[in-house]
Amino acid sequence: MSETVVTPPDSALDTTELPPETLTLPLDAWHRAKGGRMVEFAGYWMPVQYEGIMAEHLWVRTSAGLFDVSHMGQLMVSGEGATAALEALMPGDFAALKDGRIRYSLLLDENGGILDDLMVTRLGRQEFYVVVNGATKWDDIGHMREHLADDIVLNHLDEQALLALQGPKAVDALARVVGGVEALGFMQGGSFDWQGVTLGISRSGYTGEDGFEISVPGTHAVALADALTAQEEVKPIGLGARDSLRLEAGLPLYGHDLDPDTTPVMADLGFALSKRRREEGGFPGHARIMAERDGAATAKRVGLIVDGRQPVREGATVVDADGNDIGKVTSGGFAPSVGAPIAMAYVPPVLAEAGTKITLVQRGKQHTATVTPMPFVPHRYVRQGASK
Amino acid sequence: MSRYFTQDHEWIDVDGQVGTVGITDYAQGQLGDIVFVEVPDEGRQLAKGDDAAVVESVKAASDVYAPVGGTVLEGNPALADQPDLVNTDPEGEGWFFKVTLADDGELEGLMDEDAYKAFVAKL
Numbered sequence: 001m002s003e004t005v006v007t008p009p010d011s012a013l014d015t016t017e018l019p020p021e022t023l024t025l026p027l028d029a030w031h032r033a034k035g036g037r038m039v040e041f042a043g044y045w046m047p048v049q050y051e052g053i054m055a056e057h058l059w060v061r062t063s064a065g066l067f068d069v070s071h072m073g074q075l076m077v078s079g080e081g082a083t084a085a086l087e088a089l090m091p092g093d094f095a096a097l098k099d100g101r102i103r104y105s106l107l108l109d110e111n112g113g114i115l116d117d118l119m120v121t122r123l124g125r126q127e128f129y130v131v132v133n134g135a136t137k138w139d140d141i142g143h144m145r146e147h148l149a150d151d152i153v154l155n156h157l158d159e160q161a162l163l164a165l166q167g168p169k170a171v172d173a174l175a176r177v178v179g180g181v182e183a184l185g186f187m188q189g190g191s192f193d194w195q196g197v198t199l200g201i202s203r204s205g206y207t208g209e210d211g212f213e214i215s216v217p218g219t220h221a222v223a224l225a226d227a228l229t230a231q232e233e234v235k236p237i238g239l240g241a242r243d244s245l246r247l248e249a250g251l252p253l254y255g256h257d258l259d260p261d262t263t264p265v266m267a268d269l270g271f272a273l274s275k276r277r278r279e280e281g282g283f284p285g286h287a288r289i290m291a292e293r294d295g296a297a298t299a300k301r302v303g304l305i306v307d308g309r310q311p312v313r314e315g316a317t318v319v320d321a322d323g324n325d326i327g328k329v330t331s332g333g334f335a336p337s338v339g340a341p342i343a344m345a346y347v348p349p350v351l352a353e354a355g356t357k358i359t360l361v362q363r364g365k366q367h368t369a370t371v372t373p374m375p376f377v378p379h380r381y382v383r384q385g386a387s388k
Numbered sequence: 389m390s391r392y393f394t395q396d397h398e399w400i401d402v403d404g405q406v407g408t409v410g411i412t413d414y415a416q417g418q419l420g421d422i423v424f425v426e427v428p429d430e431g432r433q434l435a436k437g438d439d440a441a442v443v444e445s446v447k448a449a450s451d452v453y454a455p456v457g458g459t460v461l462e463g464n465p466a467l468a469d470q471p472d473l474v475n476t477d478p479e480g481e482g483w484f485f486k487v488t489l490a491d492d493g494e495l496e497g498l499m500d501e502d503a504y505k506a507f508v509a510k511l
């Protein structure tokens with residue numbers, strides 16, 4: 001028996017640009033003590049699973065799961081003109097972003113190709129907290145430093161760990177440890193004191209469930225992880241389930257579903273193009289992106305439900321009736337909460353309509369699939385926090 | 389009846405000229421939750437080392453090789469609806485296929501249970 005296809009659980013890694021040795025994160029020993037199976041990922045040792053991907057996935061959908069995502073890049077962008085500086089690199093309306101509010105955005109190259117997807121939180125008048133993918137963080141920092149004016153300060157918060165607590169019971173568990181978080185609504189963040197340290201907590205995540213992301217000093221990560229997993233609702237969850245959860249939630253994964261050959265329109269991320277920015281422009285690739293919105297896009301990201309039970313994974317091709325390659329599967333796997341194989345693929349726009357039957361080829365074998373609106377599992381975000 | 393093991397984590401039980409093939413408990417533990425198994429059709433001719441079956445977990449697809457050559461008698465029909473039998477009973481109800489051995493001599497070089505245990509202990 002041998003593994004022929006391995007789907008990495010999170011962002012792509014370009015091994016040519018990795019540091020030579022695999023690094024450890026603050027919770028390394030904690031994961032191992034909890035039975036985490038550690039794999040190299042984005043240059044770090046990360047837990048891919050504990051008791052099993054299926055059980056962990058279903059636990060998050062019904063209770064709460066703790067994810068260590070400390071490999072991700074936590075950046076601080078500040079200085080006079082920071083708002084305009086970020087708007088020059090991304091299509092988000094950061095001028096309209098209120099304090100403590102979060103926006104999903106895209107770092108674009110000059111052609112409108114996607115360099116990374118990320119979360120931007122406004123902390124103050126000219127201060128933003130930005131979370132980027134682990135595998136792309138060094139490139140992102142280089143790109144931002146190159147394009148930001150010299151008087152804009154870019155700090156890499158590399159001594160902060162990042163935890164995500166996700167699931168319908170995350171709010172109950174976290175509120176018991178850090179009072180007040182229940183008042184946050186979806187895509188809202190704030191600072192909270194916990195045992196004398198400051199936690200940056202946002203109500204956001206990557207599973208489609210209600211939940212939180214918590215920035216904690218690395219020195220206090222173990223104590224916080226212990227306090228959270230001491231709550232009966234909470235179990236530690238690995239990267240494997242993180243991938244299956246985000247796939248069901250229809251959320252793209254950088255390096256797989258998004259890369260510099262894709263644009264916000266192709267990737268069906270039009271919501272990240274705010275109205276003011278579409279009209280005013282001033283972000284990289286504006287002309288091309290507007291033309292693609294008017295019908296010039298050559299491909300579109302869609303969700304697929306695959307017939308039968310066999311997973312169709314990244315690398316499979318989309319073919320026409322004559323067997324010609326016309327698209328590709330960028331993510332795929334068995335969806336534990338759907339009970340069927342699902343996938344994301346880029347297809348010609350004419351095939352992007354929900355209900356369209358398409359043909360896939362994987363390792364010489366044909367599969368049929370149906371274009372399906374995403375998410376595959378409804379999002380359960382809590383848009384308004386509890387009133388105080 | 390004797391049980392043999394391969395370095396690729398297949399097992400084969402041999403009873404007369406009939407072998408029953410599956411993957412080991414160690415292998416299923418490494419793969420994790422099995423969601424799909426493709427077994428060979430009756431009558432298929434296999435040479436030793438051929439890709440005989442496919443097993444898919446949540447995270448990966450893997451080939452299962454024929455530990456010996458021969459003619460497939462049947463694939464395990466239960467795996468179509470219950471692929472998780474490979475997780476729950478890998479060396480019993482989770483068998484993959486039965487084969488009529490072409491050449492007993494191909495069993496030489498496979499490991500017995502003790503040798504396989506020692507092999508896995510070093511991984």
